[in-house]
Amino acid sequence: MVGGAAILRRPIVLASLLLVVLSLLVGAGLLRDIDRSIYNAFQPLGSAFGDDLASAVTLLGRTDIAVGIAVLVTLFFAIRYRRVLSIASLAIFAVTPIVDLLKGAVGQHRPAAGSGHDLQLVPALLPKSAETLSYPSNHAALAAFLAVVIGHLAPRLRPAVWVIAIAVALSRLYLDKHWASDVIGGVLLGIIVGEAGWLVASILAERVRARDR
Secondary structure: OOOHHHHHOOHHHHHHHHHHHHHHHHHOOOOHHHHHHHHHHHHHHOOHHHHHHHHHHHHHHOHHHHHHHHHHHHHHHHHHOOOOHHHHHHHHHHHHHHHHHHHHHHOOEOOOOOOOOOOOOOOOOOOOOOOOEOOOOHHHHHHHHHHHHHHHHOHHHHHHHHHHHHHHHHHHHHOOOOOHHHHHHHHHHHHHHHHHHHHHHHHHHHHHHHHHO
C-alpha cells in the first residue's frame, strides 16, 4: 500500500502547489507583461518549414490523437506487461474536463492572432476545448500527462517522451495559440493528473498482488 509519506514525496504535490499559485497570478493579470514579452520573442521565428513542423508536432497533444495514444498504451502494456498499472493511461479522460473548468474559472483569452500558423494537417475527430479561453493549454496538459504515464510504464522512454511533451508545449507558443503561462499551467496539470492516475493504478496493483499471495 502507498503510504502518506510516499504520496507527499511525489511530484504531484509540488505541481499542485505551483499550479494553484500560477492560476492565481494569471487570474489576477499579473503575468501579462511576461507573457507578452515571450510571445513577442517567438514572432520572428515564423517560417514555412517551422509552420509545417510545429503543426505536425502539435497534433500529438490534440485531444483525439492524445486519447488514442493513451488507449493504445493501455492495451499494449495490459497485454504484454503490467495489466493493472496500465490503466493509469485511462486517467487521460479527466484532463480535458479539468482544463475546461480552469479555463472558465481563470478567464484568460488567447493571443490576438488566435488561429496562428496552424495548418490543420489532420481533421479533428473530437470537439476542441474552449476556442477563446486559453489557460491552461489542453495540448500541453495532454502531452505532459502522456509523458508522465509512459515514463512510469517504460522508464527508458522517459527522456524521449518528455522531449516530445516539451516540443508540443513550445509548438503552442510558436503557432500563436497560447501564452507561456498557458503552456506552463498545462504541463503542471498534466503532471498532476498523470501522477494521480499512476498513484491510483499503483494502489490497485498492490491490492491485486496482496489478494494473489
